[in-house]
Amino acid sequence: MNETTEDTADAMFHALSDRTRRDILRRVLAGEHSVTTLAAKYDMSFAAVQKHVAVLEKAGLLTKRRNGREQLASGDVQAVRSVASMLDELEGVWRGRVARIEALLTEEN
Amino acid sequence: MNETTEDTADAMFHALSDRTRRDILRRVLAGEHSVTTLAAKYDMSFAAVQKHVAVLEKAGLLTKRRNGREQLASGDVQAVRSVASMLDELEGVWRGRVARIEALLTEEN
DNA sequence: ACAATGTACAACCATTTGGTTGTACATTGT
DNA sequence: ACAATGTACAACCAAATGGTTGTACATTGT
Numbered sequence: 099m100n101e102t103t104e105d106t107a108d109a110m111f112h113a114l115s116d117r118t119r120r121d122i123l124r125r126v127l128a129g130e131h132s133v134t135t136l137a138a139k140y141d142m143s144f145a146a147v148q149k150h151v152a153v154l155e156k157a158g159l160l161t162k163r164r165n166g167r168e169q170l171a172s173g174d175v176q177a178v179r180s181v182a183s184m185l186d187e188l189e190g191v192w193r194g195r196v197a198r199i200e201a202l203l204t205e206e207n
Numbered sequence: 208m209n210e211t212t213e214d215t216a217d218a219m220f221h222a223l224s225d226r227t228r229r230d231i232l233r234r235v236l237a238g239e240h241s242v243t244t245l246a247a248k249y250d251m252s253f254a255a256v257q258k259h260v261a262v263l264e265k266a267g268l269l270t271k272r273r274n275g276r277e278q279l280a281s282g283d284v285q286a287v288r289s290v291a292s293m294l295d296e297l298e299g300v301w302r303g304r305v306a307r308i309e310a311l312l313t314e315e316n
Numbered sequence: 317a318c319a320a321t322g323t324a325c326a327a328c329c330a331t332t333t334g335g336t337t338g339t340a341c342a343t344t345g346t
Numbered sequence: 347a348c349a350a351t352g353t354a355c356a357a358c359c360a361a362a363t364g365g366t367t368g369t370a371c372a373t374t375g376t
Contacts, residue, residue, distance in 0.1 A: 104226045115220035116364085117213045120297075127301040134322055146365055148324070153363095167322045167373040175301040182294040185287055188229075192236040192284040225334085243352055255335055257354070262333095276343040276352045 106158065110181050113157035118142075119150050126160055127173030136171065215267065219290050222266035227251075228259045235269055236282030245280065 113119055118140060125131055125139070137147040151171055154160040158177045162169045222228055227249060234240055234248070246256040260280055263269040267286045271278045 107229065108224055108226060111220050111224035112363095115217055115224050117217060118364095120213075120216065124297060124300050127297055128304050129307075132322075133324095142364090143366065144323085145325085145367080149364075152324090169323065173297075173301060175298060178294055178297050178301070182291055182298070185291040185294070188233060188236055188282075188287050189284060189291070191233050192282060192287070195237050198238075221333095227334095241352075242354095251334090252336065253353085254337080254355085258334075261354090278353065 107181075107184055109157040110159060110177065113153050113159055114181070116150065116153075118147075119154055122147070122150055122171075123154060123159055123173055123178075126154075126171045127175060127178070130170040130172050132168040132170055134168070216290075216293055218266040219268060219286065222262050222268055223290070225259065225262075227256075228263055231256070231259055231280075232263060232268055232282055232287075235263075235280045236284060236287070239279040239281050241277040241279055243277070 114123075121139075122136055125136060133148055133151055134144070136151065137144040140147055151160065151162075155162060155171075158174060160171050160173055162171050164170075223232075230248075231245055234245060242257055242260055243253070245260065246253040249256055260269065260271075264271060264280075267283060269280050269282055271280050273279075
């Protein structure tokens with residue numbers, strides 16, 4: 099678990115901790131959307147939505163590509179999976195606990 | 208996706224967005240630890256660690272049980288799995304995108 | 317050439333976060 | 347009875363967060 103990994107974990111979980119950002123991520127995982135198109139869906143300023151997109155982008159959960167004057171955002175499923183695998187690691191720790199308890203119980207003495 | 212679900216998602220992802228809290232969660236998933244035992248592991252005040260434990264508890268990722276004057280904290284693997292399933296849902300959205308593209312490509316016309 | 321569109325970013329503001337110290341209180345051990 | 351231990355919580359503080367408005371700038375359409 100190096101430092102960089104923890105930094106990106108911080109960024110990813112933080113990005114996912116806001117419901118507007120999770121909703122944006124759902125939309126861009128389903129297909130490309132321009133920032134303006136996304137902004138139209140929410141009851142807040144364009145700048146606010148643009149910031150949310152930037153947070154998702156910094157966390158690596160979303161990428162943008164230029165198309166004329168539009169910025170098309172797309173969800174990065176690989177990044178989503180990497181978050182899932184962090185949780186798997188946690189579940190693995192728990193399984194270790196259970197395994198140790200089992201070992202104690204079946205120990206012959 | 209009701210309101211309460213989004214609230215707990217907010218709380219869980221937020222709780223996971225701090226490396227100290229993820230570390231605490233790892234420890235308590237591996238086995239019960241008192242708050243004081245946990246606090247000893249980190250270079251910060253007892254109160255700070257106690258707050259982190261409270262955040263994890265509020266998010267439902269950890270439960271406490273009293274044992275004399277100690278509070279023994281234990282990780283809730285079910286909660287961890289529920290976070291994982293939220294990510295699965297997101298991945299499902301992405302798979303839907305791919306499926307739609309595939310359908311378009313194999314469409315006969 | 318110029319207006320309209322799409323984006324980025326700065327400056328600002330209220331609230332939340334992550335830390336601190338100090339205090340209070342219950343349980344335990346002597 | 348009293349000291350030590352384990353916990354909770356309030357009050358405080360600096361920094362980050364999530365929102366706003368305003369400005370600047372590139373691209374497109376007429």
